[in-house]
Amino acid sequence: MELRQLEYFVTVAEQRSFTRAAEQVHVAQPGVSAQIRKLERELGQELLDRSGREVRLTAVGEAVLPYARAALAAVAGVRAAVDELAGLVRGHLSVGTVTSHDVDLPGLLAAFHDAHPEVEITLTEANTDQLLEGLWAGHLDAAIVSLGSETPPGLDVLVVADQPVVAAVSHDHELAVHPVISLDTLRGRPLISLPRGTGLRTRLDEACAAAGFVPKIAFEASDPQILAQLAARGLGAAILPRAFAAARPRELRVITIDRPALRGRLAFAWRAGGPTSPAGRALVSRARETLGVAEGE
Structure with a gap:
Protein backbone atom coordinates (compact mmCIF):
# COMPACT_ATOMS: atom_id res chain seq x y z
CA MET A 1 0.00 0.00 0.00
CA GLU A 2 1.44 3.33 -1.08
CA LEU A 3 0.63 6.86 -0.02
CA ARG A 4 -0.06 7.94 -3.59
CA GLN A 5 -2.69 5.21 -3.86
CA LEU A 6 -4.42 6.57 -0.79
CA GLU A 7 -4.13 10.12 -2.15
CA TYR A 8 -5.68 9.10 -5.48
CA PHE A 9 -8.45 7.18 -3.73
CA VAL A 10 -9.35 10.12 -1.44
CA THR A 11 -9.29 12.57 -4.35
CA VAL A 12 -11.56 10.40 -6.53
CA ALA A 13 -13.93 9.92 -3.59
CA GLU A 14 -14.13 13.68 -3.05
CA GLN A 15 -14.41 14.61 -6.73
CA ARG A 16 -16.66 11.65 -7.65
CA SER A 17 -14.81 11.54 -10.95
CA PHE A 18 -11.57 9.99 -12.18
CA THR A 19 -11.18 12.81 -14.70
CA ARG A 20 -11.49 15.62 -12.15
CA ALA A 21 -9.32 13.74 -9.68
CA ALA A 22 -6.58 13.24 -12.28
CA GLU A 23 -6.62 16.97 -13.04
CA GLN A 24 -6.31 17.79 -9.34
CA VAL A 25 -3.34 15.49 -8.69
CA HIS A 26 -1.74 16.32 -12.06
CA VAL A 27 -1.56 12.70 -13.20
CA ALA A 28 -3.01 11.12 -16.34
CA GLN A 29 -6.37 9.45 -15.70
CA PRO A 30 -5.17 5.92 -16.58
CA GLY A 31 -2.43 6.27 -13.98
CA VAL A 32 -4.94 7.20 -11.28
CA SER A 33 -7.23 4.30 -12.25
CA ALA A 34 -4.36 1.81 -12.31
CA GLN A 35 -3.10 2.77 -8.84
CA ILE A 36 -6.57 2.53 -7.30
CA ARG A 37 -7.11 -0.87 -8.95
CA LYS A 38 -3.80 -1.97 -7.47
CA LEU A 39 -4.95 -0.81 -4.03
CA GLU A 40 -8.25 -2.68 -4.42
CA ARG A 41 -6.45 -5.88 -5.40
CA GLU A 42 -4.22 -5.59 -2.35
CA LEU A 43 -7.23 -5.12 -0.06
CA GLY A 44 -9.27 -7.76 -1.85
CA GLN A 45 -12.31 -5.46 -2.10
CA GLU A 46 -13.62 -2.82 -4.47
CA LEU A 47 -13.56 0.65 -2.96
CA LEU A 48 -15.35 2.51 -5.74
CA ASP A 49 -18.56 1.88 -7.66
CA ARG A 50 -17.86 2.83 -11.27
CA SER A 51 -21.24 1.79 -12.73
CA GLY A 52 -23.01 5.17 -12.63
CA ARG A 53 -22.39 8.56 -14.17
CA GLU A 54 -20.60 9.57 -10.99
CA VAL A 55 -18.08 7.45 -9.14
CA ARG A 56 -19.41 6.44 -5.73
CA LEU A 57 -17.92 4.76 -2.71
CA THR A 58 -18.80 1.16 -1.98
CA ALA A 59 -19.57 0.16 1.60
CA VAL A 60 -15.94 -0.87 1.99
CA GLY A 61 -14.83 2.42 0.46
CA GLU A 62 -16.94 4.34 2.99
CA ALA A 63 -15.21 2.43 5.79
CA VAL A 64 -11.71 2.95 4.38
CA LEU A 65 -12.04 6.65 3.51
CA PRO A 66 -11.57 8.16 7.02
CA TYR A 67 -8.50 6.00 7.60
CA ALA A 68 -7.01 7.03 4.25
CA ARG A 69 -7.57 10.69 5.12
CA ALA A 70 -6.03 10.20 8.54
CA ALA A 71 -2.97 8.53 7.02
CA LEU A 72 -2.43 11.40 4.59
CA ALA A 73 -2.94 13.96 7.35
CA ALA A 74 -0.42 12.16 9.54
CA VAL A 75 2.21 12.21 6.79
CA ALA A 76 1.57 15.92 6.19
CA GLY A 77 1.93 16.50 9.92
CA VAL A 78 5.26 14.68 10.01
CA ARG A 79 6.58 16.79 7.16
CA ALA A 80 5.32 20.01 8.74
CA ALA A 81 6.88 19.15 12.09
CA VAL A 82 10.26 18.40 10.51
CA ASP A 83 10.19 21.61 8.46
CA GLU A 84 9.16 23.70 11.46
CA LEU A 85 11.86 22.27 13.72
CA ALA A 86 14.42 22.80 10.98
CA GLY A 87 13.31 26.43 10.61
CA LEU A 88 12.11 25.83 7.07
CA VAL A 89 8.83 26.77 5.43
CA ARG A 90 7.87 24.71 2.43
Whole structure:
Protein backbone atom coordinates (compact mmCIF):
# COMPACT_ATOMS: atom_id res chain seq x y z
CA MET A 1 0.00 0.00 0.00
CA GLU A 2 1.44 3.33 -1.08
CA LEU A 3 0.63 6.86 -0.02
CA ARG A 4 -0.06 7.94 -3.59
CA GLN A 5 -2.69 5.21 -3.86
CA LEU A 6 -4.42 6.57 -0.79
CA GLU A 7 -4.13 10.12 -2.15
CA TYR A 8 -5.68 9.10 -5.48
CA PHE A 9 -8.45 7.18 -3.73
CA VAL A 10 -9.35 10.12 -1.44
CA THR A 11 -9.29 12.57 -4.35
CA VAL A 12 -11.56 10.40 -6.53
CA ALA A 13 -13.93 9.92 -3.59
CA GLU A 14 -14.13 13.68 -3.05
CA GLN A 15 -14.41 14.61 -6.73
CA ARG A 16 -16.66 11.65 -7.65
CA SER A 17 -14.81 11.54 -10.95
CA PHE A 18 -11.57 9.99 -12.18
CA THR A 19 -11.18 12.81 -14.70
CA ARG A 20 -11.49 15.62 -12.15
CA ALA A 21 -9.32 13.74 -9.68
CA ALA A 22 -6.58 13.24 -12.28
CA GLU A 23 -6.62 16.97 -13.04
CA GLN A 24 -6.31 17.79 -9.34
CA VAL A 25 -3.34 15.49 -8.69
CA HIS A 26 -1.74 16.32 -12.06
CA VAL A 27 -1.56 12.70 -13.20
CA ALA A 28 -3.01 11.12 -16.34
CA GLN A 29 -6.37 9.45 -15.70
CA PRO A 30 -5.17 5.92 -16.58
CA GLY A 31 -2.43 6.27 -13.98
CA VAL A 32 -4.94 7.20 -11.28
CA SER A 33 -7.23 4.30 -12.25
CA ALA A 34 -4.36 1.81 -12.31
CA GLN A 35 -3.10 2.77 -8.84
CA ILE A 36 -6.57 2.53 -7.30
CA ARG A 37 -7.11 -0.87 -8.95
CA LYS A 38 -3.80 -1.97 -7.47
CA LEU A 39 -4.95 -0.81 -4.03
CA GLU A 40 -8.25 -2.68 -4.42
CA ARG A 41 -6.45 -5.88 -5.40
CA GLU A 42 -4.22 -5.59 -2.35
CA LEU A 43 -7.23 -5.12 -0.06
CA GLY A 44 -9.27 -7.76 -1.85
CA GLN A 45 -12.31 -5.46 -2.10
CA GLU A 46 -13.62 -2.82 -4.47
CA LEU A 47 -13.56 0.65 -2.96
CA LEU A 48 -15.35 2.51 -5.74
CA ASP A 49 -18.56 1.88 -7.66
CA ARG A 50 -17.86 2.83 -11.27
CA SER A 51 -21.24 1.79 -12.73
CA GLY A 52 -23.01 5.17 -12.63
CA ARG A 53 -22.39 8.56 -14.17
CA GLU A 54 -20.60 9.57 -10.99
CA VAL A 55 -18.08 7.45 -9.14
CA ARG A 56 -19.41 6.44 -5.73
CA LEU A 57 -17.92 4.76 -2.71
CA THR A 58 -18.80 1.16 -1.98
CA ALA A 59 -19.57 0.16 1.60
CA VAL A 60 -15.94 -0.87 1.99
CA GLY A 61 -14.83 2.42 0.46
CA GLU A 62 -16.94 4.34 2.99
CA ALA A 63 -15.21 2.43 5.79
CA VAL A 64 -11.71 2.95 4.38
CA LEU A 65 -12.04 6.65 3.51
CA PRO A 66 -11.57 8.16 7.02
CA TYR A 67 -8.50 6.00 7.60
CA ALA A 68 -7.01 7.03 4.25
CA ARG A 69 -7.57 10.69 5.12
CA ALA A 70 -6.03 10.20 8.54
CA ALA A 71 -2.97 8.53 7.02
CA LEU A 72 -2.43 11.40 4.59
CA ALA A 73 -2.94 13.96 7.35
CA ALA A 74 -0.42 12.16 9.54
CA VAL A 75 2.21 12.21 6.79
CA ALA A 76 1.57 15.92 6.19
CA GLY A 77 1.93 16.50 9.92
CA VAL A 78 5.26 14.68 10.01
CA ARG A 79 6.58 16.79 7.16
CA ALA A 80 5.32 20.01 8.74
CA ALA A 81 6.88 19.15 12.09
CA VAL A 82 10.26 18.40 10.51
CA ASP A 83 10.19 21.61 8.46
CA GLU A 84 9.16 23.70 11.46
CA LEU A 85 11.86 22.27 13.72
CA ALA A 86 14.42 22.80 10.98
CA GLY A 87 13.31 26.43 10.61
CA LEU A 88 12.11 25.83 7.07
CA VAL A 89 8.83 26.77 5.43
CA ARG A 90 7.87 24.71 2.43
CA GLY A 91 4.75 23.39 0.83
CA HIS A 92 1.83 25.11 -0.84
CA LEU A 93 -0.38 28.09 -0.03
CA SER A 94 -3.81 28.72 -1.53
CA VAL A 95 -4.86 32.36 -1.23
CA GLY A 96 -8.12 33.95 -2.38
CA THR A 97 -9.18 37.53 -3.02
CA VAL A 98 -12.21 39.56 -3.99
CA THR A 99 -12.08 41.21 -7.40
CA SER A 100 -11.28 44.81 -6.56
CA HIS A 101 -9.66 46.36 -3.49
CA ASP A 102 -6.83 48.64 -2.41
CA VAL A 103 -5.02 46.07 -0.26
CA ASP A 104 -1.42 45.50 -1.33
CA LEU A 105 -1.87 41.74 -1.63
CA PRO A 106 0.74 41.48 -4.43
CA GLY A 107 3.25 43.18 -2.14
CA LEU A 108 2.43 40.80 0.71
CA LEU A 109 2.79 37.72 -1.49
CA ALA A 110 5.99 39.01 -3.12
CA ALA A 111 7.60 39.67 0.27
CA PHE A 112 6.53 36.24 1.48
CA HIS A 113 7.95 34.60 -1.65
CA ASP A 114 11.27 36.40 -1.17
CA ALA A 115 11.46 35.08 2.40
CA HIS A 116 10.21 31.57 1.58
CA PRO A 117 11.01 30.82 -2.09
CA GLU A 118 10.27 27.09 -1.71
CA VAL A 119 6.59 27.69 -0.96
CA GLU A 120 4.32 27.40 -3.99
CA ILE A 121 1.57 30.04 -3.93
CA THR A 122 -1.67 29.99 -5.91
CA LEU A 123 -4.14 32.89 -6.03
CA THR A 124 -7.86 32.56 -6.71
CA GLU A 125 -10.23 35.45 -7.49
CA ALA A 126 -13.89 35.03 -6.51
CA ASN A 127 -16.84 36.59 -4.71
CA THR A 128 -16.80 36.76 -0.92
CA ASP A 129 -19.34 33.96 -0.45
CA GLN A 130 -17.20 31.58 -2.53
CA LEU A 131 -14.04 32.59 -0.68
CA LEU A 132 -15.67 32.02 2.71
CA GLU A 133 -16.75 28.56 1.60
CA GLY A 134 -13.18 27.88 0.50
CA LEU A 135 -11.83 28.92 3.90
CA TRP A 136 -14.36 26.85 5.84
CA ALA A 137 -13.73 23.80 3.64
CA GLY A 138 -9.96 24.12 3.96
CA HIS A 139 -9.38 24.70 0.24
CA LEU A 140 -7.96 28.17 0.99
CA ASP A 141 -5.38 29.08 3.62
CA ALA A 142 -6.28 32.77 3.66
CA ALA A 143 -8.29 35.30 1.65
CA ILE A 144 -9.10 38.98 1.26
CA VAL A 145 -12.88 39.18 1.78
CA SER A 146 -15.54 41.87 2.10
CA LEU A 147 -17.47 41.77 5.38
CA GLY A 148 -20.22 43.55 7.26
CA SER A 149 -20.09 44.35 10.96
CA GLU A 150 -20.03 40.69 12.01
CA THR A 151 -17.11 38.30 11.61
CA PRO A 152 -18.20 35.00 10.01
CA PRO A 153 -18.14 32.04 12.43
CA GLY A 154 -15.10 29.81 12.41
CA LEU A 155 -12.76 32.48 11.06
CA ASP A 156 -10.21 34.92 12.41
CA VAL A 157 -9.80 38.21 10.56
CA LEU A 158 -7.44 41.15 10.30
CA VAL A 159 -9.47 44.18 9.18
CA VAL A 160 -7.46 46.12 6.61
CA ALA A 161 -10.08 48.68 5.51
CA ASP A 162 -13.31 50.00 7.02
CA GLN A 163 -15.23 52.75 5.27
CA PRO A 164 -18.73 53.97 4.42
CA VAL A 165 -20.69 52.65 1.47
CA VAL A 166 -22.24 55.48 -0.55
CA ALA A 167 -24.46 56.20 -3.52
CA ALA A 168 -22.60 57.71 -6.49
CA VAL A 169 -24.51 59.49 -9.27
CA SER A 170 -23.82 61.71 -12.26
CA HIS A 171 -23.76 65.45 -11.58
CA ASP A 172 -27.08 65.95 -13.41
CA HIS A 173 -28.85 63.09 -11.62
CA GLU A 174 -31.94 64.10 -9.62
CA LEU A 175 -30.29 62.98 -6.36
CA ALA A 176 -27.09 64.94 -6.98
CA VAL A 177 -28.39 67.95 -5.04
CA HIS A 178 -28.57 65.94 -1.83
CA PRO A 179 -25.36 65.46 0.20
CA VAL A 180 -27.11 62.92 2.43
CA ILE A 181 -30.06 60.61 1.77
CA SER A 182 -31.81 57.91 3.75
CA LEU A 183 -31.66 54.34 2.52
CA ASP A 184 -35.41 54.52 1.88
CA THR A 185 -34.76 57.23 -0.74
CA LEU A 186 -33.29 54.48 -2.93
CA ARG A 187 -36.51 52.45 -2.80
CA GLY A 188 -37.72 51.84 -6.37
CA ARG A 189 -34.83 53.75 -7.96
CA PRO A 190 -32.51 52.05 -10.46
CA LEU A 191 -29.33 51.00 -8.70
CA ILE A 192 -25.98 49.86 -10.05
CA SER A 193 -24.28 47.23 -7.92
CA LEU A 194 -21.81 44.41 -7.64
CA PRO A 195 -23.45 40.97 -8.14
CA ARG A 196 -24.93 38.75 -5.44
CA GLY A 197 -22.32 36.96 -3.38
CA THR A 198 -20.08 40.00 -3.05
CA GLY A 199 -19.70 41.58 0.37
CA LEU A 200 -20.88 45.03 -0.71
CA ARG A 201 -24.02 43.62 -2.38
CA THR A 202 -24.76 41.57 0.73
CA ARG A 203 -24.58 44.73 2.87
CA LEU A 204 -27.03 46.47 0.50
CA ASP A 205 -29.47 43.55 0.34
CA GLU A 206 -29.45 43.09 4.13
CA ALA A 207 -30.03 46.80 4.82
CA CYS A 208 -32.85 47.05 2.28
CA ALA A 209 -34.50 43.89 3.64
CA ALA A 210 -34.41 45.40 7.14
CA ALA A 211 -36.03 48.55 5.71
CA GLY A 212 -38.78 46.48 4.10
CA PHE A 213 -37.93 46.56 0.41
CA VAL A 214 -35.93 44.81 -2.27
CA PRO A 215 -33.42 47.02 -4.11
CA LYS A 216 -34.12 47.61 -7.79
CA ILE A 217 -30.85 46.53 -9.40
CA ALA A 218 -30.74 47.90 -12.94
CA PHE A 219 -27.13 46.98 -13.73
CA GLU A 220 -24.65 44.52 -12.24
CA ALA A 221 -20.91 44.23 -12.87
CA SER A 222 -18.08 42.60 -10.96
CA ASP A 223 -15.70 45.53 -11.60
CA PRO A 224 -16.38 48.71 -9.55
CA GLN A 225 -14.84 50.74 -12.36
CA ILE A 226 -17.69 49.63 -14.63
CA LEU A 227 -20.23 50.58 -11.96
CA ALA A 228 -18.71 54.06 -11.76
CA GLN A 229 -18.81 54.47 -15.54
CA LEU A 230 -22.47 53.41 -15.71
CA ALA A 231 -23.41 55.87 -12.96
CA ALA A 232 -21.45 58.67 -14.64
CA ARG A 233 -23.60 58.14 -17.74
CA GLY A 234 -26.76 58.75 -15.71
CA LEU A 235 -27.99 55.14 -15.67
CA GLY A 236 -28.64 55.02 -11.94
CA ALA A 237 -27.05 55.31 -8.51
CA ALA A 238 -23.96 53.15 -8.04
CA ILE A 239 -23.41 51.61 -4.62
CA LEU A 240 -19.68 51.97 -3.96
CA PRO A 241 -17.10 52.40 -1.19
CA ARG A 242 -16.69 56.10 -0.42
CA ALA A 243 -12.96 56.27 -1.20
CA PHE A 244 -13.46 54.66 -4.61
CA ALA A 245 -16.31 57.01 -5.57
CA ALA A 246 -14.66 60.14 -4.12
CA ALA A 247 -11.58 59.55 -6.26
CA ARG A 248 -13.70 60.43 -9.34
CA PRO A 249 -15.06 63.93 -8.57
CA ARG A 250 -15.35 64.97 -12.22
CA GLU A 251 -17.63 62.08 -13.08
CA LEU A 252 -19.50 61.36 -9.87
CA ARG A 253 -21.34 63.09 -7.05
CA VAL A 254 -20.91 61.21 -3.78
CA ILE A 255 -24.00 60.95 -1.57
CA THR A 256 -23.83 59.70 2.00
CA ILE A 257 -26.40 57.04 2.88
CA ASP A 258 -27.77 57.47 6.38
CA ARG A 259 -30.59 56.01 8.45
CA PRO A 260 -29.07 53.47 8.41
CA ALA A 261 -25.47 54.19 7.52
CA LEU A 262 -23.82 51.47 5.46
CA ARG A 263 -20.23 50.42 6.07
CA GLY A 264 -18.04 47.83 4.41
CA ARG A 265 -14.94 46.12 5.74
CA LEU A 266 -12.14 44.44 3.86
CA ALA A 267 -10.39 41.78 5.88
CA PHE A 268 -7.56 39.30 5.59
CA ALA A 269 -9.24 36.11 6.86
CA TRP A 270 -8.15 32.61 7.81
CA ARG A 271 -9.61 29.66 9.72
CA ALA A 272 -10.03 30.20 13.46
CA GLY A 273 -7.11 28.87 15.45
CA GLY A 274 -4.68 29.53 12.63
CA PRO A 275 -3.57 27.57 9.55
CA THR A 276 -2.21 24.09 10.23
CA SER A 277 0.87 24.37 8.04
CA PRO A 278 4.04 26.34 8.89
CA ALA A 279 3.67 28.18 5.56
CA GLY A 280 0.13 29.26 6.41
CA ARG A 281 1.16 30.45 9.87
CA ALA A 282 4.09 32.36 8.39
CA LEU A 283 1.78 34.11 5.91
CA VAL A 284 -0.66 35.14 8.65
CA SER A 285 2.24 36.42 10.75
CA ARG A 286 3.56 38.52 7.87
CA ALA A 287 0.06 39.86 7.14
CA ARG A 288 -0.26 40.98 10.76
CA GLU A 289 3.02 42.86 10.41
CA THR A 290 2.34 44.56 7.06
CA LEU A 291 -1.44 45.03 6.70
CA GLY A 292 -3.09 47.65 8.88
CA VAL A 293 -6.57 49.03 9.33
CA ALA A 294 -7.46 51.96 7.09
CA GLU A 295 -10.63 53.58 8.40
CA GLY A 296 -12.77 55.84 6.30
CA GLU A 297 -14.95 58.71 7.41
